[in-house]
Amino acid sequence: MKKNRLLTALALFFCSAPSFANISNLTAAQCQAMIGKGVMSTKAPVQCDRLRNVTFKHYTFNGKTATGKLVVLDAVAPHVERIFDELYQQGFPIAQAKPIEYYAGNDVKSMDANNTSAFNYRPIAGKSSLSLHAYGAAIDINPLQNPFVEFTSWGTATFKPLKGHEYSNRMLQRLGKEDRKGFAEEVINIFAQNGFIYWGGYWDTPIDFQHFQTSRDMAYLMTAMPTKEASLFFNHYVDWVQSCQQNYGSKQMNKFKDYTSYLQTELKTTTSLNRLYKANPNAVMQAINKKAQVSQSRCFK
Template sequence: MSKYWFKRLISVLVSTAFIPVSAANIAEISVSECKAMATAGVMSAAAPVQCDRLRQVLFDYIDFQGQQHNNGSIIVMDAVAPYIATIFERLYILKFPINKAQPIRHYQGDDDLSMADNNTSAFNYRPIAGKRSLSIHAYGLAVDINPKQNPFVEFGEQGSANFKPENGAKYANRMQFRYGKDQRQGFAEDVISTFADNGFLYWGGFWNTPIDYQHFQVSRNMANLMAAMSADNAAQFFAHYVQWYRTCKTSYPAAYAEHKVSDYTHYLENKLNSESLHKTFKLSPASVITAMQKALPLQTATMCIKK
């Protein structure tokens, strides 16, 4: 080997020596874990998905002090587990800091306690805060990340703002780089594209009121549909959904940078002349599955971009 190529090899080895490597693992929910979830009030027989449709994603993460941890754990629906694993592997590579990540049963299902502990979590059988309808967390199809840095904000009638957790109020200003101040990290804005590239297009930071900076989810239509499907069909649907988004984003980057997204669900609804894919599935499962099992078409601007 020439001196030149030897030096090149050493250069490559040195440059890659400090690149973090993470390997997320996916596990079924054990009987004991399922019982613990039920005891903590996180799981119920009334939940739209039961333990057999949930998976635990175990992953490495880096905290705000730059320390590595190998005990990250989050529980999600089976169909999305590989994509959630990819998300957290990507966050690790990016050195995006996470304060803590453990299933919410450790907080007896109390979302306020989990947020106060700045805990990243997903599945929790509960309603939307202050409402009766189920949260998308109850399907294992929503993720809350770094609640302190990405608080939930409600507005009163007179315009007053209520932050959850309370110490999240210091992050009301969403600027990461501020004159004379240290850079702030762990903001959800940094990972919008990572979540979207893996099927979680809906970010609570896009909402008018309340604003939920920590929250990423799929649509309610999708959540109901995937919960009603078999595990295999839900996995196939979500794989097509992600593939559709990635292909459209590659073809029309400017439109997708502005979040003008017409997704795979909209495509199937148009194809089936349906107002709601979930409702159509309830009436005629075979029609949705047949349409879903066909190869994806050549995606045009009309199909990809929402006007």
């Protein structure tokens, strides 16, 4: 009897554990503001009805509590909520987090303000193809502490924001100096466990320390799907990532196979899942609903 009471008490405790983040739909006024500021367009791959606000508590660098907000794709929103809930519980500092319409969609101004942000209908820096921010499937965190670094052909490095050069040394602990906080390296696993396994710090050039994203194939697929199916897909993907980590550890995440590659293998096709879904959605959903077979060769390259 006492054992049952204890189990019930524990269940109630964990079920009632406080959440420091929540999800909401975009309002019509917010959507209009995004359009007016150039953050949203009718040409964007996702429209306001497929985007969600994730509002969360966070600590600032001076130890105060603040409220932040990110706009992300509906399918990834619950996992973004979990990411920032965990960051708050771990005391990870975030300078600020405002939707990028506060900066009229200007990514440079947002970085200069050390603003953590997500959705923005814009191309990849220096290119014509769309950034995954335009799909609501990418997050930039603490740009000052985690700068975007480009290299010229003769090896000169340029930093965005400019003051980010002060954080070119990525050591958190340095002899005779205070420990540094807010580095993306501290939270790679939290993002990965929630589906954002791609980190810009892994890149050769440019290096984008602030940037976490899903894969491009996933973004294409999720925006082709209705919300319910996209959410199911991303939930299964996160389960897959976590199963691989639990069975084989998280140290091999740089060799992780994309879940879309796994599904292509299951479907015996090299066609992108986005195209295949448009041609035969039932086949793709059947593969997604099938219990994933986790093994080292399936998880890692």
